[in-house]
Amino acid sequence: MAIREAGDRTLPTFISLLVVGLLLMTFDVRLEGGGVVASLRNGTQALLSPVQRGAAFVVGPVADIVETLGALASLREENQALRGQLASTQAELAGIQGKLARLEILESLYGLRLDELEVGRTPANVIGRPDGFDLAFIIDKGTSDGIALGQPVIDSFGYVVGTIIDVTGRSAIVVPIMASRNGVAVVVGVQVGNLVSQPGTNDMALDIFEAREPVIEGDEVRTSALSGVFPAGLAVGQVLRSAAPESASLTTVVRPYVQPEHLQVVVVLAWPPTPAIAATTTTLPEETTTIPDEETTVPDGGG
């Protein structure tokens, strides 16, 4: 049996640390993650990220093998389902070709010059996660790779993941949207709403304040042009529950496409872009012009 030490200072030590912990939490809330707290985070990341990168390099292939072996059966099913999806997507693509041709004609008729916005993309590997209760994760790219605070992050399919909340020279921390206290301005059909996280689930609550029409289960939710964080048009998730407007407002549940716990590779978007987009002016021709009828052909079968 261990002998009790004379002058036991256990309780005063514990109480002191509790007070320090409470003070730190209060500072973090007041500073909203900035100031001294941000400096501490940066310093810790700068110290630990090289080791995390090395560990991820070593452990990654082994973990991939273990995960693949464990998911072999479901991978076969997933493969079958993806083959079917590919076939229908190819058919859809062929149908769009006709519309693209018509668009080109219209653009040339009216002298439209649409400046296509090229958003810089930086792929990054996920090299670490704090623990099982924090959805945030660490990536292996930082300011030396052009990453900046607040930049949006998507996955390899283009679905919204979250934003960069902390960045050092060689690493950054990403917070997924379902773990963030900030809402995301989104659009469902033609209606604009706000998507916010909910406690106890990764599903998010969608609030539309000037709802004119109902939303249907399965409707796709995309980022809105009103979002200051994400480019417009990025897929976020799907409506889980149909809902009708009540007193011009509507609330429903959205399931994001992304499951942050399973991400291994993400893409950081250089958004917002710094150069201003030149305004385009269009002048309609005085004489009328006959536009060819829209023709779409869908080839038989697929894949």
Added chain:
Amino acid sequence: MRRPRPTLAAALMMLVAILIQTTVFARFRAFPPDLVMMTSALLALTSIRREAGIVVAFGGGLVIDLMGSSLLGLRAMAMAAVAFTAVKTRERADIGRIGVAIWVGLLTLLGIVLLLLVGTLFDQRSLLGDNVLSRIALIPLANTVLSLLIAPLVVRVISRGSSYTFA
């Protein structure tokens, strides 16, 4: 005066636990242990200086807070509470390897409940994500199993020359 070597060894052990948890175990989400919490409990149950055990646990939790998005100090407080409870029950926990492993599992459960309670008070809604109940059950279980394997190593490193062992 006590040599500082056990405290240094404890701090190094905590650092290794942090690195393994945030890299290796981050990939295996099915049965995820909380290595930092387990290490906090195990270190406090050895013959390390009581105050040192609590401070090392607090520091480990602080580093985890700094690597994530949650409030700074949240996990630090939970780890310190786990270490404090372990220190206060050190004598009673000397009941063999299996008994110690079960006690580490229960301390992990205490730490997780504290983390969620205090986190909820500070609006850390991301803590209560999907499958939170299964995680509350699985993490202490994983820690119990792991500590069966790791406890002798911890004792060997920290308690060298001490009569305190997990019999």
